[in-house]
Amino acid sequence: MKYTSKHIEDAVEAFSMLPSIGKKSALRLVLYLLQQEPEKSDKLSASIKQLHTMVKSCKVCNAYSDHDICMICADQSRNRRQVCVVESIRDMMAIEDTQQYNGTYHVLGGLISPLDGIGPDDIHIDQLLERVKEDSVEEIIMAIPPSIEGETTIFYINKQLKGQSVQISVIARGVSFSGDLEYTDEITLGRSLVSRMPYKGQTMNGE
Amino acid sequence: MYIEKLKLSNYKNHQATQLNLDERVNIFVGNNGMGKTNLLDGLYMVCYGRSYFSTKEIHIKNYDAGYYRLEAKVYKQGSHEKAVVKHDGKQKLIEVDDVAIESMVEYLGRYPVIMISPGDIELVYGGSEVRRRFLDQILSQVDKTYLKHLMAYNRVLKQRNAFLKQMGDRAKQNAHLVEAWNVQMASHGAAVFNVRHKFLEELELLFKSKYDLLGGQQDDVALSYKSQLLSDDFHEGLSKHWEKDVVLRRSNFGVHRDDILLQKDSMLLRKVGSQGQIKTAVLALKLSQIEHIGATFGYLPIVLLDDIFDKLDPLRIKNLIKELVCEQQGQIFITDAFKLRLVDLLHDINLPSYKVWVIQDGEAELLEA
Ligand SMILES: [Zn+2]
Numbered sequence: 025m026k027y028t029s030k031h032i033e034d035a036v037e038a039f040s041m042l043p044s045i046g047k048k049s050a051l052r053l054v055l056y057l058l059q060q061e062p063e064k065s066d067k068l069s070a071s072i073k074q075l076h077t078m079v080k081s082c083k084v085c086n087a088y089s090d091h092d093i094c095m096i097c098a099d100q101s102r103n104r105r106q107v108c109v110v111e112s113i114r115d116m117m118a119i120e121d122t123q124q125y126n127g128t129y130h131v132l133g134g135l136i137s138p139l140d141g142i143g144p145d146d147i148h149i150d151q152l153l154e155r156v157k158e159d160s161v162e163e164i165i166m167a168i169p170p171s172i173e174g175e176t177t178i179f180y181i182n183k184q185l186k187g188q189s190v191q192i193s194v195i196a197r198g199v200s201f202s203g204d205l206e207y208t209d210e211i212t213l214g215r216s217l218v219s220r221m222p223y224k225g226q227t228m229n230g231e
Numbered sequence: 232m233y234i235e236k237l238k239l240s241n242y243k244n245h246q247a248t249q250l251n252l253d254e255r256v257n258i259f260v261g262n263n264g265m266g267k268t269n270l271l272d273g274l275y276m277v278c279y280g281r282s283y284f285s286t287k288e289i290h291i292k293n294y295d296a297g298y299y300r301l302e303a304k305v306y307k308q309g310s311h312e313k314a315v316v317k318h319d320g321k322q323k324l325i326e327v328d329d330v331a332i333e334s335m336v337e338y339l340g341r342y343p344v345i346m347i348s349p350g351d352i353e354l355v356y357g358g359s360e361v362r363r364r365f366l367d368q369i370l371s372q373v374d375k376t377y378l379k380h381l382m383a384y385n386r387v388l389k390q391r392n393a394f395l396k397q398m399g400d401r402a403k404q405n406a407h408l409v410e411a412w413n414v415q416m417a418s419h420g421a422a423v424f425n426v427r428h429k430f431l432e433e434l435e436l437l438f439k440s441k442y443d444l445l446g447g448q449q450d451d452v453a454l455s456y457k458s459q460l461l462s463d464d465f466h467e468g469l470s471k472h473w474e475k476d477v478v479l480r481r482s483n484f485g486v487h488r489d490d491i492l493l494q495k496d497s498m499l500l501r502k503v504g505s506q507g508q509i510k511t512a513v514l515a516l517k518l519s520q521i522e523h524i525g526a527t528f529g530y531l532p533i534v535l536l537d538d539i540f541d542k543l544d545p546l547r548i549k550n551l552i553k554e555l556v557c558e559q560q561g562q563i564f565i566t567d568a569f570k571l572r573l574v575d576l577l578h579d580i581n582l583p584s585y586k587v588w589v590i591q592d593g594e595a596e597l598l599e600a
Contacts, residue, residue: 138394138397172390
């Protein structure tokens with residue numbers, strides 16, 4: 025593509041770094057911004073700039089937060105005795121969207137997978153174990169994808185919690201929960217949250 | 232079930248090939264390198280979703296087009312379906328009647344297919360992985376639950392092996408993690424074992440009858456299942472092999488070590504068998520596959536015969552073709568360098584209908600009967 029402005033070219037280059045944005049879409053976005061009031065672009069660049077300086081991880085659950093403790097963990101009306109364990113923040117947001125859950129979360133930030141160089145110490149398992157003790161957690165709900173890696177992670181956490189009086193449950197599998205919570209619709213996800221089952225050492229049987 | 236029409240675009244050396252096929256027998260003649268085997272592979276690919284000969288997509292695309300497209304019109308149980316397997320330059324896509332197929336699991340077995348090619352001799356001479364692939368090819372097509380367990384098992388095995396490789400002696404300090412994989416290996420592995428075990432019992436008899444039928448009645452050949460699971464269950468086996476696993480840094484117990492034992496006079500066929508006996512055994516295995524699929528689905532798989540004439544004696548060829556064409560009513564595709572050899576043979580066995588195509592430089596021309 026030939027550009028009449030080096031600045032436009034730079035902006036297109038920058039936008040197309042984003043996932044699923046190609047050169048064509050990037051150009052469309054850049055031209056759109058040029059045709060709008062300058063304030064719009066200022067707002068956009070300011071908010072992007074703040075992302076890395078202002079957003080941190082919640083000290084309790086690892087969700088993104090503006091403060092040391094995130095809004096959910098700080099909310100006194102949420103049940104701290106109930107912790108829903110998720111792989112990623114996106115999964116946490118999907119569950120939050122169901123409006124069926126009033127406990128707290130714990131974001132692992134990955135699943136155990138030696139093939140990807142991820143062992144138990146590389147994700148936030150120790151932190152979860154501490155929380156269980158300190159907050160006298162009564163129930164842990166595993167909302168983790170039913171993959172080999174998910175299964176391994178659940179099994180491992182369950183073993184680490186042995187001897188403690190915490191109930192471990194898994195959200196109903198076999199629902200349209202194919203790998204990614206984000207793509208499960210809210211109603212299905214909400215329902216599987218309600219109909220969660222106690223964990224019995226293994227959840228998936230390949231059916 | 233049969234393929235009515237096949238269209239290949241930019242598939243290996245076929246730039247634009249279109250065939251209206253015979254529902255019983257199609258013959259592709261032409262010199263080597265002209266594209267007749269590529270045509271068979273195209274048929275395999277559109278039925279199985281994967282090439283029989285090329286494991287890498289890069290060897291399939293051609294003409295710098297950056298894409299390929301295979302389309303088959305298939306008649307199956309009273310209806311017509313359009314199957315498309317294509318590569319758009321970025322990824323491979325499979326569609327049936329213009330609806331995208333999400334996973335291979337969903338597609339495998341939809342249009343069962345069996346390839347018989349000279350390379351099959353590896354079933355006797357090759358390592359155990361060749362014979363496991365033989366088992367998996369057939370069982371995955373007839374049993375989706377099997378396929379899911381197999382894929383899960385292989386994934387657990389990969390993770391466990393990666394762990395053993397990375398940790399060495401330290402693997403022992405992480406018993407909970409090892410147990411997590413052991414439990415999953417046991418549940419998926421036991422499911423794989425049970426299906427294989429049951430199938431092998433059937434295969435033992437099938438194999439013998441097919442071997443006899445091809446003209447080997449006087450030979451004492453036998454087939455049996457070899458698996459560590461026959462003597463130990465996963466729980467025992469995994470703990471027995473644990474020390475060895477740590478030392479060798481890989482998993483030494485499980486269905487990934489399974490094999491099919493082929494014997495003659497109670498000795499290894501590959502050591503004591505003649506060339507003729509070995510080739511007959513290979514064909515008998517293939518015919519068993521065809522029969523098992525036919526019995527499971529109620530219709531026969533598409534059978535692709537690649538260049539078998541140079542490798543077999545005339546009597547066995549005649550028995551093979553007779554079995555496939557006269558005894559069974561499926562659709563078959565045969566390649567050969569010489570037209571006459573095949574046509575004479577088909578004439579000999581009174582074949583009602585067939586089509587002959589001459590393949591040259593990636594183009595196919597129908598010969599008038
Ligand atoms: Zn938090």
